Amino acid sequence: MPLLRILTDRGTEYNGHKESHAYELYLNLEDIEHTKTKAYSPQTNGICERFHKTMKTECYDILFRRKIYTQLSEIQNDIEQWLEFYNRERAxxxxxxxxxxxxxxxxxxxxxxxxxxxxxxxxxxxxxxxxxxxxx
Incomplete structure (x- = not known):
């Protein structure tokens, strides 16, 4: 019985052959069970879907109205600041x-x-x- 279990959607970043995909190899080495949500069923992944909606409305929509980004590092910095607010200050x-x-x-x-x-x-x-x- 694995010590941990991770649930992901069926996104392309998690697909691949179990023996060769680096992600799956890591999970196997760490004894982590990988299960996947049902395809085309966002209600089974509701927490993530809700977070994506919150991030779009409270972070991206506002950031892109306020500033024109010329470098990836600029947006990365602003996103990290928003995530810090989201996790530590926002009820x-x-x-x-x-x-x-x-x-x-x-x-x-x-x-x-x-x-x-x-x-x-x-x-x-x-x-x-x-x-x-x-x-x-």
């Missing part, structure tokens, strides 16, 4: 954020994630381990 009303920023949600969840990691199972106190066995 979200999504499924897991409940009005917090993604950064706050991530930090709040780190403790929960550590509790469920298999590596930490053997670091738990004996009393917690005995309680877990009793609950089974």
């Amino acid at each position: 979200h009303s999504g499924k897991y954020c409940y009005g917090k920023t993604p950064w706050q949600t991530w930090n709040d969840a780190k403790g929960l994630v550590k509790e469920y990691q298999l590596e930490n199972l053997f670091c738990l106190s004996d009393t917690h381990f005995v309680k877990m066995k009793a609950d089974e």
Whole structure:
């Protein structure tokens, strides 16, 4: 059973033969399962689709109205600034954020994630381990 699972759309950057594609080789080496969403079904990839729409309306549409870019590095810098704002300052009303920023949600969840990691199972106190066995 893989430790991680990644879900992608069926975009061309992820296609290729499993044995030869660098992306697939990396996933295999890291024991990460790769599953793909159903083709032509954006509702199965809704979080990404919503992010793309938000990025278009709140970032690209505004940036391209304000400035004429002459170098790729200029737009890259402005996008990175927007992503920093999006992740650390802009409150979200999504499924897991409940009005917090993604950064706050991530930090709040780190403790929960550590509790469920298999590596930490053997670091738990004996009393917690005995309680877990009793609950089974």
